[in-house]
Amino acid sequence: MRVTQLFDTVRGIRAAVVRAAQHSTAARPVVGIVPTMGALHSGHAALLESARRSSDVLIASVFVNPLQFDDPTDYQLYPRQLEVDLQMLAEHDADFVFAPGLQEMYPGYPEGPLVRVSAGELGRRWEGASRPGHFDGVATVVTKLFTILSPPAPAECEAWFGQKDAEQLAVIRRLVTDLNLPVRIRSLPSVRDENGVALSSRNLRLSESDYDAARSLSRALFTLKARAETGGPLDLPGLRTQLQSSERIDLDYLVVVDPATLRETAQGVLKQPALALIAARVGPVRLIDTMDLRPAVPPTG
Numbered sequence: 275m276r277v278t279q280l281f282d283t284v285r286g287i288r289a290a291v292v293r294a295a296q297h298s299t300a301a302r303p304v305v306g307i308v309p310t311m312g313a314l315h316s317g318h319a320a321l322l323e324s325a326r327r328s329s330d331v332l333i334a335s336v337f338v339n340p341l342q343f344d345d346p347t348d349y350q351l352y353p354r355q356l357e358v359d360l361q362m363l364a365e366h367d368a369d370f371v372f373a374p375g376l377q378e379m380y381p382g383y384p385e386g387p388l389v390r391v392s393a394g395e396l397g398r399r400w401e402g403a404s405r406p407g408h409f410d411g412v413a414t415v416v417t418k419l420f421t422i423l424s425p426p427a428p429a430e431c432e433a434w435f436g437q438k439d440a441e442q443l444a445v446i447r448r449l450v451t452d453l454n455l456p457v458r459i460r461s462l463p464s465v466r467d468e469n470g471v472a473l474s475s476r477n478l479r480l481s482e483s484d485y486d487a488a489r490s491l492s493r494a495l496f497t498l499k500a501r502a503e504t505g506g507p508l509d510l511p512g513l514r515t516q517l518q519s520s521e522r523i524d525l526d527y528l529v530v531v532d533p534a535t536l537r538e539t540a541q542g543v544l545k546q547p548a549l550a551l552i553a554a555r556v557g558p559v560r561l562i563d564t565m566d567l568r569p570a571v572p573p574t575g
């Protein structure tokens with residue numbers, strides 16, 4: 275496994291990727307990219323394992339991207355543990371790790387980068403409304419990562435993302451479509467712990483009582499899933515009131531949306547597949563989670 279920080283070395287990576295691809299038996303070798311901000315956990319491991327199985331060359335990136343943080347404290351306190359992460363990436367058989375420094379990624383930061391990618395109105399809903407500029411920052415860094423790491427033809431490029439960050443996934447899918455980026459987007463369901471809480475790097479900052487409160491976020495999502503599948507009313511207002519009664523939870527949103535447009539779908543009884551989104555500050559930490567909702571299947575015959 276090679277760890278790289280410099281753009282020069284990245285050029286070397288691209289050459290090595292081409293060489294590795296040439297040795298592949300596949301007609302169109304696949305280069306898999308797993309972008310992360312580090313502090314890796316089993317959710318990242320699931321992405322790495324699937325990407326490894328589907329790729330001839332596996333590249334992981336570790337970079338805490340300041341452009342997507344609107345809160346400087348959140349950026350400063352974001353967990354960073356590169357040495358531990360590298361060990362896990364080696365265990366998952368990554369061929370390359372791209373872990374650039376801040377000035378390497380954004381020369382002249384904070385003056386630059388002047389040119390950025392806008393996620394448009396998709397980037398201003400829900401999480402984007404609460405964290406202004408967040409999805410523009412994600413779209414900018416993801417475009418840069420794809421530009422730096424994606425291989426020349428005939429190799430194909432696949433990038434792997436978690437459905438936990440479903441809004442981010444919707445933005446990235448539109449990004450590659452709207453800008454014709456030659457990258458196939460793959461996604462995996464959220465990995466949860468034994469209590470149903472979605473794994474997240476920020477969970478490292480939760481106290482025991484914060485963690486107990488965090489359990490009610492996923493519980494609300496599972497309740498919605500069950501109500502959708504049994505054809506009952508979703509009763510979002512009731513669930514919001516219940517969550518807000520906990521003094522450790524400052525609920526930002528709990529909504530049911532169309533997975534592609536992120537616009538709210540009709541409320542009441544679910545009629546088409548949808549996505550539930552939740553975000554809340556739990557103690558000092560802002561957490562997000564999502565759940566795919568399927569409507570009740572009408573009995574046949």
Ligand SMILES: Nc1ncnc2c1ncn2[C@@H]1O[C@H](COP(=O)(O)OP(=O)(O)OP(=O)(O)O)[C@@H](O)[C@H]1O
Nearest residue numbers: 310311312317435436439464465472473474475476
């Ligand atoms: N529990 C999970 N299951 C599956 N994928 C996940 C999970 N958590 C994160 N991912 C995915 O891993 C990739 C990297 O995410 P990131 O490094 O931001 O970790 P994170 O745990 O989401 O951190 P945080 O939410 O605290 O910022 C993203 O595509 C994200 O959706």
Ligand SMILES: CC(C)(CO)[C@@H](O)C(=O)[O-]
Nearest residue numbers: 309310311339412415439
């Ligand atoms: C996609 C990403 C690596 C961009 O910084 C980040 O938003 C994340 O980890 O989900």
Ligand code: BAL
Nearest residue numbers: 311342343408439442
């Ligand atoms: N995976 C989410 C990235 C963020 O919250 O900035």
